[in-house]
Amino acid sequence: MVATGKPQYKIIGTRPRRPDGVDKVTGRAQYGADIKLEGLLYGAVLRSPHAHALIKSIDTSKAEALDGVHAVITNADLVGSGQTVQPATAEALEPGKASPRWAAESILAGPKVLYHGHAVAAVAADDVHIAQDALELIDVEYEILPHVVDVQDAMLDGAPILHPQLRTGVRAAGVDTRSDIETNLASHMRLESGDIEKGFAAADLTIEREFTSSQFHQGYIEPQNATAFWSHDGRINIWTSTQGSFMARDATADVLGVPVAQVKVIPMEIGGGFGGKIPIYLEPMAAVLSKKSSRPVKMWMDREAVFQATGPTASSYSKVKIGVTNDGTITAAECLFAMGAGGYPGSPVGAGVMCALAPYKIDNQVIDGLDVVLNTPKTSAYRAPGAPATEYAVESVMDEIAEQLDMDPIDLRLVNVAEEGVKNSSGTPWPKIGAKDVLEAMKSHPHYLSEIQGEDVGRGIAIGFWFNGGMESSSSARVNKDGSIALILGSVDIGGSRASISMQLAETLGVTYEQIAPQVTDTDSVGYTAVTGGSRTTFAGGWVVYELGQMIKAEMISRASKIWDISGDEITYSDEGTVVGPDDAEGNKRAFSFNELASKLQATGGLIAVSASSSHTTQGAAYGGHIVDLKVDRDTGKTEILRYTAIQDVGTAIHPDYVEGQIQGGIAQGVGMALNEEYYYDSDGHLMNGSFLDYRVPVANDLPMLDVEMVEVPNPGHPFGVRGVGEVPIVPPQPTIRNAIYDAIGVRFYHTPMSPRRVLDELL
């Protein structure tokens, strides 16, 4: 069952209140740090003052002796007896196959610290102040090593080496067969199709440019937290704010070397994540501190630790070469993207590579991706991970091509736009996609048609892509005697998914949204569910409740068949949620409303309880196009956003308010990346701006109202046409703003952010 055309929905497309809303506006919602347990201890973490150093010794005895301290741990405590130390082979470095030893050393440093802020030891004490006092009593002897924080520097011969055992054979200038050489290049990937030499030979114009981008942080307002209790029976309960309770459970069990079934993760309300709350950080520390102290232990990061030690996005180096004929047709593209993974392998370069050219039909292309380790925090996913950097480079070159060909930049894109049946960079034909619909909507949008006036004012456009969807989700549902439905979800709700998933169940069953009571539950109480991220939750969650709905419908028909004593084949379930049979012998209508039949369930075999897990490999490929008007202040270098419009193919907007909200939030983050957010390191590799004051995410008076136009091209791979929404809007802002700044002041930038300092450097 897939969506065809544009169906008329009753619930989908409406804007009901979210089920968790009242708790969140009254302060009653329980986020990770809000938990209270009897006998609770408070944890704190000692972090490395160096970017790269050997740990010669750690002496925790004075900290342990402090009154009020109950436990102190280091890596030696974390890596339990059940933990096998695996050599880091190239195979073990495959994404998702990181060596368990490195996973543990990422939590608490082993023989080396690999970045400023790397956790070295942790303490549990009666209150957080005592725990912090204890940290000052821990003596660590370091041998400082040379460090490298820049992705291009880290690829040079002779660069400081993070992991001497990393001998992948990958070289910056291509793959080298000599696998005995120490390197920071953890892996290389290539996507290739057609014949680029032939393609470039056919081009009338070829432009090649290099770009770099700084590290950006997700900037969620709630710091990472975890509370754990390791019981004497070996059971470990963990309360945490995570994007994936099952992933947190499995990763914690792996690091601790305990069976997965011994760990239960109870997901708390989560205060933002954007990819940054997929990895675990504090969970294993809190668990081991709890085991040592026999008390529950609560830990949360201060903001500086969040910046220093949780995953920012990768810094990047890109080289993009695109050839076109005089009518704008792309004949070939060649790209190289290198991304900094931080202290351990695993940057999002792979996804970035796959997204880079996704908006276009390009028969001849080669894209290389390099994953580079360097002395910065281990990067984690950040909203469309990898895509903003690679698509920024491509969209910037496209703008320069449009200028040189004297073409409207939207027309240039329309000439090359990917459509159904066109092969993507991986060689897979696209299903029905809305890239062209978005471009056409941009071209006719009042914003694009309006005149812009004023000195140092400019307009720019760009488009962006993300895959969306996929992976496993689970839910269960119980129909109560009055027809109300308890819906148990495995997906944590980071921004309204309880609402969007309940709406899809209500639509499936023809019942009201209000009679569904959704609840996010723990890892012992529902089937495996992948992370809330990748813009997959409303997509995959919708698939699962659609399947649950079919199971409930079948059971309702079976009960009616028992009551009426007729075959189920004669009974239908209407879109209104009414179970209808043929008229009886006396000509009376046979029909039950959903609620009427629910009241008869207990007498006909019991209340209905169903569970489903579903793993759909289909995706909700989606495109967004942005238009900005801005003004550059030549005295300060500050860029002011005057007007911003985002047009996006959202598939089907389940809850339009939250769809708009996702897009507006993505724009704001992208504007931050474009104009001022950035990690600053000093010459010793210290992060210099680990606070909200100095990192400075956009605030309310940095932005105008952000206009959103939703284009709905239903996803043929989803029962309600959902595509996923949240990632796409962070992709276009950097090139959109870059192209507009050129229009305003005639300067092309090749680095983001285009901070006031960098703008002034160009103008002065």
Next chain:
Amino acid sequence: MIPEPKVVNTIINGDSKQILVSERDSLLEALRDRIGMTGAKEGCNNGNCGACAVIMDGRLVNSCCVMAAEVEGSEIMTVEGLASRDELHPLQTEFLDNAALQCGICTPGFLMSSYALLQENPNPTEEETRFWLAGNLCRCTGYDKIIESVLTVAKG
């Protein structure tokens, strides 16, 4: 080594409270860790993010930057005191109906700041609202729906 605890007398959301605090506790820590009022959130613990905003003797403050010992004799209003017994405050209703929250962690702070704004300036312009709320960070919404909600409530 451990400082002597100290009793602080205060009125929170109209109720008299005696709180046993450490001399080193902030008001935020006293609220959250000593008396279990977790509506105010810790986002940065240094006054940058506004998630812990409360109203102290009629003034909007970041509770992470006020020492607990300072509130002796003060009257504090937190997000838990915004709704009446029977109904939500109009700001709470509008935030809900206009989807002005996604993850919700910044919401208590925005509600308290918005409440303080409307106390001081019942008819703010969009620009005044954006400047007033610039001390509250939201990473999810891009601020649109928050600003709209405050302006809608102001218009009545």
